Amino acid sequence: MKKITLLDGGMGQELVARSGDAPTPLWSTQVMIDHPGLVRQVHADYFAAGATVATTNTYAIHHDRLIKHGLDDRFASLHMQALAEAASARAEHGSGRIAGSLGPLVASYRPEVHPPHDEAVAKYAEVAGLLAPAVDLFLAETVASLAHARAVVDGAKAAGRPLWLSVTVDDEDGAKLRSGEAVAGLAPIIASGQVDAVLANCSAPEAMAAALAVLKTFGVPYGAYANGFRQITKEFLKDSPVVDVLEGRPEMTPELYADFAMRWIEDGATIVGGCCETTPAHIAAIADRLRAAGYAIH
Numbered sequence: 001m002k003k004i005t006l007l008d009g010g011m012g013q014e015l016v017a018r019s020g021d022a023p024t025p026l027w028s029t030q031v032m033i034d035h036p037g038l039v040r041q042v043h044a045d046y047f048a049a050g051a052t053v054a055t056t057n058t059y060a061i062h063h064d065r066l067i068k069h070g071l072d073d074r075f076a077s078l079h080m081q082a083l084a085e086a087a088s089a090r091a092e093h094g095s096g097r098i099a100g101s102l103g104p105l106v107a108s109y110r111p112e113v114h115p116p117h118d119e120a121v122a123k124y125a126e127v128a129g130l131l132a133p134a135v136d137l138f139l140a141e142t143v144a145s146l147a148h149a150r151a152v153v154d155g156a157k158a159a160g161r162p163l164w165l166s167v168t169v170d171d172e173d174g175a176k177l178r179s180g181e182a183v184a185g186l187a188p189i190i191a192s193g194q195v196d197a198v199l200a201n202c203s204a205p206e207a208m209a210a211a212l213a214v215l216k217t218f219g220v221p222y223g224a225y226a227n228g229f230r231q232i233t234k235e236f237l238k239d240s241p242v243v244d245v246l247e248g249r250p251e252m253t254p255e256l257y258a259d260f261a262m263r264w265i266e267d268g269a270t271i272v273g274g275c276c277e278t279t280p281a282h283i284a285a286i287a288d289r290l291r292a293a294g295y296a297i298h
Helices: 012-019 027-034 038-049 063-068 072-093 117-134 146-159 183-191 205-218 254-266 280-292
Strands: 003-006 053-055 097-102 137-143 163-167 197-201 222-226 271-274
Touching: 003 280, 012 027, 012 038, 027 038, 027 072, 038 053, 038 072, 038 280, 053 072, 063 072, 072 097, 072 117, 097 117, 097 146, 117 137, 117 146, 137 146, 146 163, 146 183, 163 183, 183 197, 183 205, 197 205, 205 222, 205 254, 222 254, 254 271, 254 280, 271 280
Parallel strands: 003 271, 053 097, 097 137, 137 163, 163 197, 197 222, 222 271
Antiparallel strands: none
């Protein structure tokens, strides 16, 4: 029986939707500050839907964001809060793994603002060191360039946890990273032996087949978790963006999204889940389909 790891779905967008608050540039971090316990509830709902991995709400907790809002003194405590809420949900559920999210520095989808290598490595190492005692693995998310990939791999390695590297690809050509570089260029980074799985995330579901065609050649477990955005707008690529400039796709129902996920699995993926604009209902639909097809979710 083939085993599939079922990740959770979107955290940031789900938090914003549940809070009822207007989005801010601090995104999911602001919601966690203003609504303690809401992150735990989202994790709990994903576990109940069938997810076996809870991804910590640490994607956007970086110095560059917090400094702008006078909150940098809370850098460590916010990581601890995110870890505690994930751990609480897992304890209540009774099983599952916790993935420590390592999000992009400065901004998502903007490889041109990624810091110089040594600076980026130090920043990732700091976050990885905070997360390591409380997580089962690291999930480096929305990696937009080869430089970004090299930095997060080098930054995480000393913390001693498995690393899953997840890249964001061009929505029209999934064989390319957001930087325009070929996904195939990841080969020597994966071959270093420091990456335990490779995925594609936060890109259109339609782009994932081309991405997976490359990821499957790297010799490590691979998979995908797509977003439900209509497109990544120019407004979102400006400094300190707010997520309400992005529009969801109403046609991306749980059943339609599960259709995509099952195709990825048929193509050999063993790790699937959802990214922005996917919900516990989307994860539940995948879980139902996996069980009906005879897969073991682990």
